[in-house]
């Protein structure tokens with residue numbers, strides 16, 4: 345994608361994010377990475393969704409430097425940048441960050457979202473993890489860059505293509521995918537299954553997670569082994 349195409353797609357995705365009911369005020373941002381030119385476009389910081397235009401999107405490189413744009417990039421830009429450096433070559437070409445309320449509630453409670461049913465395993469091959477707490481040095485330092493680091497740490501033993509989302513403790517969810525459409529759908533699915541999990545646990549606080557074999561079978565029946573990122 346050239347700059348105009350990636351800006352237009354990024355503007356459309358951020359507008360869709362708002363229409364999906366996943367954001368309040370400007371608490372959310374979508375970015376799109378173009379591996380052929382190794383840049384990503386991201387929402388400008390603090391700009392209302394209905395004010396967004398393709399020209400207002402900000403284009404950055406993988407070093408986190410401004411390539412093109414007149415606005416200040418989202419404050420979460422270093423986190424998106426870190427994830428593209430880590431997983432861009434694996435097919436993660438769009439990242440969505442929100443403060444969607446049920447997912448944030450789990451992040452604030454220091455809990456991952458457990459897999460309690462097949463709606464969850466349709467999107468996530470296992471529970472959605474919550475990151476560790478960040479140290480004072482990490483928070484005071486390059487907080488958003490360090491946020492990317494703690495996210496990546498949560499996936500050292502787990503395939504980010506099979507669980508395409510995370511809860512940053514005390515902050516909120518990040519979701520990702522091969523396309524902005526997939527990343528947006530996953531961000532919505534996370535909020536839905538977080539809501540279901542919260543209500544399930546309120547009904548039965550000792551409910552057991554879905555048996556591993558059923559969970560994996562259900563995920564791969566729907567997605568196959570990483571076909572997920574190639575499918576429309």
Ligand SMILES: O=C(CO)[C@@H](O)[C@H](O)COP(=O)(O)O
Pocket residue numbers: 370371372373387388389390391417418419420441443
């Ligand atoms: O959590 C935060 C700020 O604490 C961010 O996620 C904001 O909610 C979105 O910031 P911008 O994208 O408007 O810079």
